[in-house]
Amino acid sequence: MGCLGNILWFIFGGCLSGLSWAFAGLLWCITIVGIPVGMQCFKFAALSFFPFGKEVTYGGGAGSFLLNIIWLIVSGFWLAVESAVIGAILCATIIGIPFGLQQFKLAKLALMPFGSTVY
Template sequence: MQPVSILLNVLWILFGGALMAAGWLIAAVIMAITVIGLPWARAAFNIAVYSLLPFGSRAVRRDELTGQSDLGTGALGLIGNLIWFILAGWWLAIGHVVLAIGYAVTIIGIPFAWAHLKLAGIALWPIGKAIVPA
C-alpha cells in the first residue's frame, strides 16, 4: 500500500470510517444469524472490509478476478443483487452519496467524498464482488 493510501486510511478511520465498518460488520453478523440473510452476509462483510480501508483498494467482480464463474456472479447472484437493491442497496447508496456531498464541500474532504462514492457503488450491487489492492 502506498504511503498516501496509508495516511488517507488512517484519517478515514479516525473521521468515521471505523464506525461505518462496525455498522456494516454488525449488519453482516445479523444477516449471518438469520437463514434468509445468509446470501447477503458475505456481501455485507466485503463492504465492511472495504469501508474500513477504502484507499488503495477497489471492488472487482469475482469471475474477472478468478477467471471462473460462481454462484455470486451467475444468475443467482443477479437475483440476489436485485433483491439487495430493492430492500437495502438504493437507500444505503443514497446515504453514501449524501455523505460524499457533505465531504466534497471542503477541499480536504474530497478524498473522503470519493471513497463514499466508491462505497455507494458497491452498496448498490455487492454480491459477486471481491475487494483487491488497487
C-alpha cells in the same frame, strides 16, 4: 500515502460506514438463509473501514443479479444513500474530496455487492 489516508478515513467517518455494513451483516445473519449475504457484508465492512489502496471490480452472472435485486430492496438502498450523502458532504470541501470519492465507491458497491471482488 494509502496508510495515512486509511488512518484519517477511519477517524473521520470510515468507522460509521464500516459499522453500517457490519450492522447490515448482523441483521442478515439472524436468519439461516441470510448467512451468505451477511458474510458478504462483513467482507465489505472491512473494505469500508480501510478503502484506500483497494479497487473493486464488478462482474457476476444471473445468480449475482438476482441476489443484487433482493439486496437492493432489503438493505442496499439505505447503505447507498448513506454513503452518497456523506460523500456529497465531504466533497463540499477541497480537503474532503478524496474521502468523498471513497464514499461514492462504497455507494456503488452498496447497490450491487454480489459478483464484485475487491483487490
